[in-house]
Amino acid sequence: MSNIIISPSILSADFANLERDIKLVEEAGADWLHIDVMDGHFVPNITIGVPVVASIKKVAGVPLDVHLMIANPEKYIEPFAKAGADILTFHYEAVKEDEIKPVIDLIKSFGVKAGLSIKPKTSPEKIFKYLSYLDMVLVMTVEPGFGGQTFMEDCALKLPLIRANAPESLILQVDGGINDKTGRVCTELGANSLVAGNYIYKSADIKSAIMSLRQA
Ligand code: DX5
Ligand code: ZN
Numbered sequence: 206m207s208n209i210i211i212s213p214s215i216l217s218a219d220f221a222n223l224e225r226d227i228k229l230v231e232e233a234g235a236d237w238l239h240i241d242v243m244d245g246h247f248v249p250n251i252t253i254g255v256p257v258v259a260s261i262k263k264v265a266g267v268p269l270d271v272h273l274m275i276a277n278p279e280k281y282i283e284p285f286a287k288a289g290a291d292i293l294t295f296h297y298e299a300v301k302e303d304e305i306k307p308v309i310d311l312i313k314s315f316g317v318k319a320g321l322s323i324k325p326k327t328s329p330e331k332i333f334k335y336l337s338y339l340d341m342v343l344v345m346t347v348e349p350g351f352g353g354q355t356f357m358e359d360c361a362l363k364l365p366l367i368r369a370n371a372p373e374s375l376i377l378q379v380d381g382g383i384n385d386k387t388g389r390v391c392t393e394l395g396a397n398s399l400v401a402g403n404y405i406y407k408s409a410d411i412k413s414a415i416m417s418l419r420q421a
Pocket of ligand 2 (some may be wrong): 214239240241272380400
């Protein structure tokens with residue numbers, strides 16, 4: 206039906222049972238694993254770092270989609286690439302304008318896919334000039350920092366603008382408050398990758414939850 210990439214966010218998993226919770230979503234049909242890296246500086250929360258990504262790599266059977274919500278991402282590209290990230294997404298707001306292209310190039314130099322993310326208040330026009338260099342754009346549909354927040358519909362209106370200015374191969378991902386209904390809003394507007402934390406992990410039937418996102 207579709208080639209929507211479903212990337213469950215392990216931020217909503219039980220960190221004391223991470224391998225179990227990774228297998229749970231993989232067996233339920235997850236395409237990628239979304240790993241939220243937060244530094245308590247770029248966002249007001251601290252989550253996981255390089256050693257945990259390296260440990261996840263040993264047990265994961267799908268690509269690791271690593272979302273860097275950190276200041277100075279350029280310092281951590283190499284360690285996260287070596288830890289096994291398959292996609293590294295950094296934030297437009299975290300680096301100076303003239304450093305964006307060099308960070309994209311640095312990510313690609315390790316053979317890793319490069320993603321750029323924008324927060325709710327950042328206008329999509331700001332990243333148009335980078336679209337041809339990127340593998341993925343991540344449009345945040347909540348303020349980054351925490352799982353379980355409410356989807357901001359106005360953020361989804363950025364999707365068609367980015368899609369219209371991007372090469373066909375660009376993966377357009379959304380993250381924050383995604384469920385079967387908000388996921389559909391986003392795919393209709395041009396998204397082809399959905400991140401979901403609470404909707405998947407708090408669901409009684411994870412397989413159906415992933416299926417319902419795929420049909421969104
Ligand atoms: C928020 C993170 C998200 C988070 C999404 O800053 O980037 O990936 O885990 O969680 P839900 O799907 O519960 O909104
Ligand atoms: Zn995320």
